[in-house]
Amino acid sequence: MTTSLSTIDKVDNGVNVTALLGARESLQQVPEAAQFKWRAACQWLNGTHSRSVIGNFFGLGAEQSRSKTFAVEADHPQVFASEDHAPTPVELVLSGLASCLTAGVAAVAQRRGIQLHSVKATLEADMDIQGILGIDDEVRNGFGAIRVHFDIRAEASEDDIKALVAQSQKRSAVFDIITNPTSVFVTVN
Amino acid sequence: MRFATAIIIGAGQSGLAMSRHLTDSSIDHVVLERGEVANSWRMERWDSLRLLTPNWQSRLPGYAYDGDDPDGFMTMPEVVRFLQRYADVSGVPVATGTRVTRVRHTEGGYEVSTDQVSWRCRALVIASGACNIATIPSLSAGLPHQVTTLTPLQYRNPGLLPDGGVMIVGASASGIQLAREIHASGRRVVLSVGEHVRMPRTYRGRDIQWWMDAMGAMDVRYDALEDIERARRLPSLQLVGTPEHVTVDLNSLRKAGVELVGRLVGLRDGKAQFSGSLANHCALADLKMNRLLANIDDWVRTNGFNERFSAPQRYEPTDIAPDARLGLDLSDAGIRTLIWATGYRPDYSWLDVPVLDRKGRIRHDGGVVAAPGMYVLGLPFMRRRKSSFIDGAGDDAADISSHLRLGLARAAA
Numbered sequence: 001m002t003t004s005l006s007t008i009d010k011v012d013n014g015v016n017v018t019a020l021l022g023a024r025e026s027l028q029q030v031p032e033a034a035q036f037k038w039r040a041a042c043q044w045l046n047g048t049h050s051r052s053v054i055g056n057f058f059g060l061g062a063e064q065s066r067s068k069t070f071a072v073e074a075d076h077p078q079v080f081a082s083e084d085h086a087p088t089p090v091e092l093v094l095s096g097l098a099s100c101l102t103a104g105v106a107a108v109a110q111r112r113g114i115q116l117h118s119v120k121a122t123l124e125a126d127m128d129i130q131g132i133l134g135i136d137d138e139v140r141n142g143f144g145a146i147r148v149h150f151d152i153r154a155e156a157s158e159d160d161i162k163a164l165v166a167q168s169q170k171r172s173a174v175f176d177i178i179t180n181p182t183s184v185f186v187t188v189n
Numbered sequence: 190m191r192f193a194t195a196i197i198i199g200a201g202q203s204g205l206a207m208s209r210h211l212t213d214s215s216i217d218h219v220v221l222e223r224g225e226v227a228n229s230w231r232m233e234r235w236d237s238l239r240l241l242t243p244n245w246q247s248r249l250p251g252y253a254y255d256g257d258d259p260d261g262f263m264t265m266p267e268v269v270r271f272l273q274r275y276a277d278v279s280g281v282p283v284a285t286g287t288r289v290t291r292v293r294h295t296e297g298g299y300e301v302s303t304d305q306v307s308w309r310c311r312a313l314v315i316a317s318g319a320c321n322i323a324t325i326p327s328l329s330a331g332l333p334h335q336v337t338t339l340t341p342l343q344y345r346n347p348g349l350l351p352d353g354g355v356m357i358v359g360a361s362a363s364g365i366q367l368a369r370e371i372h373a374s375g376r377r378v379v380l381s382v383g384e385h386v387r388m389p390r391t392y393r394g395r396d397i398q399w400w401m402d403a404m405g406a407m408d409v410r411y412d413a414l415e416d417i418e419r420a421r422r423l424p425s426l427q428l429v430g431t432p433e434h435v436t437v438d439l440n441s442l443r444k445a446g447v448e449l450v451g452r453l454v455g456l457r458d459g460k461a462q463f464s465g466s467l468a469n470h471c472a473l474a475d476l477k478m479n480r481l482l483a484n485i486d487d488w489v490r491t492n493g494f495n496e497r498f499s500a501p502q503r504y505e506p507t508d509i510a511p512d513a514r515l516g517l518d519l520s521d522a523g524i525r526t527l528i529w530a531t532g533y534r535p536d537y538s539w540l541d542v543p544v545l546d547r548k549g550r551i552r553h554d555g556g557v558v559a560a561p562g563m564y565v566l567g568l569p570f571m572r573r574r575k576s577s578f579i580d581g582a583g584d585d586a587a588d589i590s591s592h593l594r595l596g597l598a599r600a601a602a
Contacts, residue, residue: 031547145511163476169469170384179465180454 011155015110033061040072048076049085094123094146097174101148104168109154114164117153146178193219195593196301196310198292200226200283202249202272203567204316206582208281209250210590216597218310220281221303223288227272229318234265236346237370239430241362242398242578249275250583260396262430289317293541297600298562311600312562312593315540315551319568319577320533326358329529331456336519337526341367344528347374353525354378356461356517358453360385362425364530365437369429372447377523380442382467383452387474387507388426390436392485393498397428404488407575408584411555414570421570424532439471439507450514461517471507479503535568556589562596564589 027034036059042052055069074089076082087095098121109116125146131139152161169175195211197204200222211218225231239262240247244254247263252275263271276283284305291302298311323340332338337351341363344350347370354377357368364380372378388397401407411417429437443449452470455462486501488494517524537545544560546552552559555572566585567577575581 159476159479162472163480166469166473166476169466170473175466175469179451181462 011110011113011115013106013110013116015107017107017110020107033059035059045073045085048074048080048082050074090125090127090143093178094125097146097172097178098123098148100172100174101150101165101168104172105150105152105164108164108167108171109156112156112160112164114154114156114160117155118151119153120151122149122151123147190300190307190309192309193217194310194597195312195314196221196299196308197314197316198289198301199315199317200272200276200281200285201229201316201318201567202227202275202579202582203318203586204314205272205276205279205281206249206586207314207316207566207590208283209279210586211593212279212281214590214594216590216594218282219308220283221287221289221301221308222283222285225273225285226276226281226283227269229320230265230268230272233320233342235341235344235367236265238366239264240268240579241426241428241430242580243396243430246398246402246578246580247271248580248583250586252278260434261432289539291539291541294560299542311597312564314564314566314589314593315537315558316566317535319535321536322534323529324532324534325529326453326531328453328456332527333459333519336524339526339528341528341530342533347371347376350376351525354523355526355528356381356519356524357528357530359383359530359532360427360439361530361532362428364528365427365439365442366429367528367530368442368447369437369445372442372445377448378446379448379450379517379522379524380439381450381453381461381463382439382470383464384424384470385439385474386424386426387438387478388428388481389438389478389504390428390434392482393489393501395498396434397426400485400488401574402580404485407573407578407580409574411570411572411576417570420574421568423569438504439509440505443508443510448514449509450517459518459520461519463513463515463517465515467513468509471509475506556585557592562593562600564593 036057038057040052040054042050044050050073052072052074053069054072056063056065058064072092073086074092075085076088077084102119102121105119106116123146126144127142128139128144130136131141150165152164154161154164156164194216195218197207197211197218197220200220204220204222205226208218208220222228241262243259244256244261244263245259247254254271287303287305289301289303292313293300295309298309299313301308301310301313323342325340329338344367350371355371356379357364357371358381360368360380360382368378368380390397392400414420427438429435439449449467451464451467453461454464482501482503489498534549535551537549537551542560542563544552544558544563551565553565553571556565556568558565565571566589567582569577571577572585572588573581576585
């Protein structure tokens with residue numbers, strides 16, 4: 001059960017597990033510092049096309065600024081009579097889930113001393129658009145179900161690889177955001 | 190005000206084992222017990238409950254099960270008789286009907302107020318149990334008033350429940366046992382499943398507890414683990430003690446007709462919301478069980494015992510309906526009772542010494558509490574994996590009593 005640090009060091013998935021463990025240790029002593037706030041600001045461009053800018057966030061008891069900001073655009077495809085400048089927001093949600101689980105796989109693998117060679121996640125989500133079009137009130141707007149398939153090459157048994165993916169889901173923020181309800185408060189100026 | 194060198198709070202297996210060791214060391218002491226010996230086993234268990242460990246595993250210092258059914262599982266009246274007899278043959282100085290109302294620090298020791306006579310002592314051993322209070326999540330506040338709520342500490346049998354369906358929150362040992370018997374009584378049962386530990390009752394012809402015991406897993410020490418807090422938080426194994434040695438898991442419950450849903454994550458406007466993480470919780474439990482079974486197989490092979498046991502076997506993965514519901518209108522579904530099988534915690538409301546952490550847990554190192562001369566016993570994985578088992582009380586009490594004895598000797602020197 002015990003993974004020694006030397007085992008962790010022998011594999012390199014590019015994850016600084018020692019730093020993460022250190023952070024976990026110190027945040028146990030100072031739980032207030034664990035309170036983070038994530039932000040995004042979105043500007044309407046035209047039609048269904050919009051651009052979000054993502055920059056600073058709050059954490060470890062202070063504003064955290066980055067050296068640059070990131071822009072993420074979204075639009076709708078032509079079948080929705082849009083111009084398809086960028087992925088749809090729901091596709092970005094899938095991308096967020098995939099990236100969160102994939103990062104988790106890498107971190108857990110590093111922690112468990114498992115060298116990864118390749119990790120590929122393929123996602124598909126069902127949606128009945130009668131919901132968003134207001135055709136049928138009994139149909140929800142969001143996904144009916146999401147299927148994630150991981151194709152992972154790593155120096156580990158099949159069950160150990162499955163356990164990486166399971167543990168990644170257990171500790172994933174986006175998986176939690178999608179599988180559990182969250183209160184959303186919207187205000188207007 | 191009376192004085193004893195040591196006071197033990199609680200006359201369950203831990204308190205009795207501790208008393209036995211203190212007697213052997215000629216340390217004068219008294220065991221304060223709010224009710225009778227084995228009080229929680231008498232008063233706070235449902236009717237059908239049996240121990241989750243086989244009879245042979247009920248071993249205490251200088252005392253063990255000696256009946257004719259070593260592989261059976263004791264009913265609660267049998268556990269009470271077993272512990273009462275232990276108290277009698279060990280001559281435990283127990284003051285029954287004595288509820289501790291307050292413990293505070295005094296010069297060189299502690300003052301223990303009770304609803305009877307009060308005591309002073311130099312050393313204090315808290316053996317009042319790990320399961321005094323059923324943990325109820327804060328989202329319970331959103332429950333409609335028409336729904337009766339119970340905890341496993343209050344539940345007795347299906348016949349005493351209000352008519353109608355029952356939702357059970359939590360699928361560890363308590364939750365799966367209640368789901369099984371309440372469903373068998375002819376009611377609709379919805380079982381909300383979060384993190385759980387799946388375990389077959391028997392494997393390769395032996396009880397699962399036999400394997401854990403034989404492999405030394407029950408003796409693993411708290412200071413040998415990398416993350417002891419995680420081990421201490423581990424939910425109880427999905428086990429039931431029955432004369433038939435049945436395995437109860439989510440597959441058998443689902444086949445019987447119990448409806449499985451994900452972890453309860455919301456109660457709003459009379460509707461329960463369940464997490465979409467059910468499949469992963471089941472996958473985690475299946476993988477964990479298979480790791481244990483693989484460890485057992487390795488142990489058998491390494492020791493050359495293959496001939497002694499039946500062949501290795503693996504169990505069906507937990508089969509979850511892909512359309513497991515994410516919400517339930519409790520009233521429409523006829524759910525009249527909700528049972529919180531979401532864990533237990535100790536009650537330290539009487540402890541007026543600053544030894545609790547921000548989550549109300551007692552701060553201790555293997556039972557040595559962060560206050561001079563104060564000890565705790567019987568908590569999950571306190572010193573060993575078996576610390577909260579009847580079988581674990583003896584070894585922990587032996588360690589703690591030596592520490593206590595040395596502390597007294599040092600103070601006297």
